Amino acid sequence: MLFIALFVSFFFYSAGVYTSGTALIDAPSASDSVHRGQALFRENNCWACHQIYGLGGYMGPDLTNIVINPDLGPDYARLFIEEGTDRMPNFELNTREVDDIIAYLEHAGAAGNYNPKKGKVTWYGTVEYDRE
Amino acid sequence: MEQSNMTANNRDARSGINFIILGLLSLGACVLMGVLGAFKYLYPETLSGFEFHQLRPIHVSLAVAWIFLAAIGGIYHYLPNYRGLTLAWPKAMQVHFWIFVITGIAILTAYLMGNFGGREYWAYPPALSAPIFATWILFGVNIVFTMKKEKGPWPVYYWMWMTGIIFFLITFSEAHLYLIPFFNENIVRETTIQWKSYGALVGSWNMLVYGTAMFVMERISGDKKLAHSNQAFLLYTLSFIALMVGWAHHVYAVPSAPWVRMTAYIISMAELAILMKIIWEWRASLTPDQKHAHLQSYRFIFAADIWVFLNLILAILISIPAFNLFSHGTHITVAHAMGTTIGINTMILMGSVFLIVEELAGERFKGWTKKWANQGFWVSNLSLLVFLSALMVAGSMEAFTEWEDFYEQSEAVVPMLLTFSISGVGLLAGLWMVVVAALSLLKPNATNEEPITVNA
Numbered sequence: 372m373l374f375i376a377l378f379v380s381f382f383f384y385s386a387g388v389y390t391s392g393t394a395l396i397d398a399p400s401a402s403d404s405v406h407r408g409q410a411l412f413r414e415n416n417c418w419a420c421h422q423i424y425g426l427g428g429y430m431g432p433d434l435t436n437i438v439i440n441p442d443l444g445p446d447y448a449r450l451f452i453e454e455g456t457d458r459m460p461n462f463e464l465n466t467r468e469v470d471d472i473i474a475y476l477e478h479a480g481a482a483g484n485y486n487p488k489k490g491k492v493t494w495y496g497t498v499e500y501d502r503e
Numbered sequence: 504m505e506q507s508n509m510t511a512n513n514r515d516a517r518s519g520i521n522f523i524i525l526g527l528l529s530l531g532a533c534v535l536m537g538v539l540g541a542f543k544y545l546y547p548e549t550l551s552g553f554e555f556h557q558l559r560p561i562h563v564s565l566a567v568a569w570i571f572l573a574a575i576g577g578i579y580h581y582l583p584n585y586r587g588l589t590l591a592w593p594k595a596m597q598v599h600f601w602i603f604v605i606t607g608i609a610i611l612t613a614y615l616m617g618n619f620g621g622r623e624y625w626a627y628p629p630a631l632s633a634p635i636f637a638t639w640i641l642f643g644v645n646i647v648f649t650m651k652k653e654k655g656p657w658p659v660y661y662w663m664w665m666t667g668i669i670f671f672l673i674t675f676s677e678a679h680l681y682l683i684p685f686f687n688e689n690i691v692r693e694t695t696i697q698w699k700s701y702g703a704l705v706g707s708w709n710m711l712v713y714g715t716a717m718f719v720m721e722r723i724s725g726d727k728k729l730a731h732s733n734q735a736f737l738l739y740t741l742s743f744i745a746l747m748v749g750w751a752h753h754v755y756a757v758p759s760a761p762w763v764r765m766t767a768y769i770i771s772m773a774e775l776a777i778l779m780k781i782i783w784e785w786r787a788s789l790t791p792d793q794k795h796a797h798l799q800s801y802r803f804i805f806a807a808d809i810w811v812f813l814n815l816i817l818a819i820l821i822s823i824p825a826f827n828l829f830s831h832g833t834h835i836t837v838a839h840a841m842g843t844t845i846g847i848n849t850m851i852l853m854g855s856v857f858l859i860v861e862e863l864a865g866e867r868f869k870g871w872t873k874k875w876a877n878q879g880f881w882v883s884n885l886s887l888l889v890f891l892s893a894l895m896v897a898g899s900m901e902a903f904t905e906w907e908d909f910y911e912q913s914e915a916v917v918p919m920l921l922t923f924s925i926s927g928v929g930l931l932a933g934l935w936m937v938v939v940a941a942l943s944l945l946k947p948n949a950t951n952e953e954p955i956t957v958n959a
Contacts, residue, residue, distance in 0.1 A: 377744065384747060385699075389686070393691045393692035393696070400689075405690075412621065413622070415556070418621055419555060419556035422832055424694060426623075429832070429837065432908075460554055
């Protein structure tokens with residue numbers, strides 16, 4: 372009985388996460404370029420070294436707000452992707468592929484902000500994030 | 504207590520051993536890749552021909568392979584040998600093993616060729632998930648139908664193993680939902696579900712590992728009540744709930760709805776507290792003879808208890824959003840992952856492996872094998888202490904200092920990461936000593952020729 376009760380509640384909980392729990396807030400839908408960039412991000416295993424929303428590897432920086440940051444922006448990201456560094460290989464991507472990855476990063480930045488140290492801590496221990 | 508005689512080199516005595524051998528080989532290769540990855544992280548110009556984004560998934564996949572293979576091998580071994588149950592489908596176990604071997608080779612080849620699926624635990628091309636899924640169906644059907652032969656109420660570890668298998672299949676499927684446009688078109692949904700599935704996946708392997716711990720403790724003590732106690736079923740219930748919702752402490756920073764994060768906050772790390780209490784009470788209940796009869800296995804289970812205690816403190820801290828705010832995305836998270844994977848899961852699974860070694864090899868577990876297993880135990884545990892301390896200091900520096908940029912931060916923690924890498928070499932040496940000792944006693948034709956008496 373215990374197993375069945377927990378099993379059923381897992382499905383209701385998952386359904387909530389799949390729908391209302393993860394609805395986009397004030398962000399546009401992803402374009403085809405975003406989807407292609409997302410696939411390239413996976414296929415080149417960028418996750419091994421980089422993070423989006425703080426999730427991923429730690430060899431390189433979090434990329435959530437790199438492109439939408441006015442001090443950095445798409446050209447900054449393009450330079451790294453096209454040239455590589457001593458810590459990051461040059462993946463030999465063509466111009467369209469680089470554009471697609473930048474579109475993906477721009478979309479990630481538009482959908483959420485990852486600068487956790489600027490979150491507001493509540494008295495009961497949770498954190499409210501500024502989404503702007 | 505019921506007794507049955509079993510010849511150690513008969514077919515049942517080898518049941519599941521090939522999985523354990525493959526698991527030990529995976530562990531040996533995993534720590535080697537981890538050490539190479541750590542030095543590649545620090546000195547990217549070294550090891551030309553290997554990139555960090557190749558070494559890391561090889562290391563992670565081998566770690567996952569070790570945990571599952573050791574747990575699966577133990578279950579295949581225990582049911583026919585110690586529970587007196589004939590496997591429902593013995594040939595399926597052989598098919599399971601060979602599909603694992605072939606798929607494992609294909610995954611490693613894909614990584615080395617730079618062909619990735621780009622997911623955290625499942626970084627290989629998604630087509631290779633199909634044979635893995637099929638093997639878990641085979642395993643699940645085989646084990647559930649075997650356990651159904653048991654008369655009377657199931658011990659808690661049967662429930663844990665069954666739940667672990669079912670939820671592996673669910674979470675493994677969930678990890679592939681990104682292949683469906685509804686899930687992939689929304690970056691928040693795609694990211695959240697990816698990490699939801701990984702958190703639940705860890706919950707599913709914890710079910711297999713904690714079930715194994717309960718079995719090993721029952722086996723060493725001979726106390727059948729342990730796995731039927733209310734406390735054991737409380738651990739099962741908490742592990743189940745943590746499996747369902749505990750993942751969300753990984754994604755506090757993802758812009759999902761607040762209730763998703765709040766639920767994870769409310770569910771504490773109580774499962775670890777209960778596990779620690781059970782092991783502590785079990786240890787106190789053992790007689791000196793019981794400890795001596797399975798000394799190496801006992802040592803590993805007791806070491807796991809110490810690591811549970813240390814990880815519990817960290818786990819509770821990082822599940823508090825206000826602390827997680829600082830610790831997330833730093834090496835504190837790596838310390839949590841490594842501490843639980845090596846300190847808890849590996850120690851419990853080594854306890855299981857050495858239970859089998861001690862019973863299968865009998866008097867042959869002496870001389871250099873015993874010495875290496877003992878010294879490897881101490882070298883690996885002491886190295887792990889330095890290894891985790893270095894990660895904690897590096898993570899704390901990253902978390903609580905305002906850095907100009909990522910590169911300044913990276914340079915500042917180099918001494919700590921160098922300490923981490925050197926202690927990783929110690930961990931490698933210690934675990935290899937243990938692995939070699941176990942392999943030499945488990946390899947085919949190395950079983951005891953004399954009949955041994957086992958408790959059924």
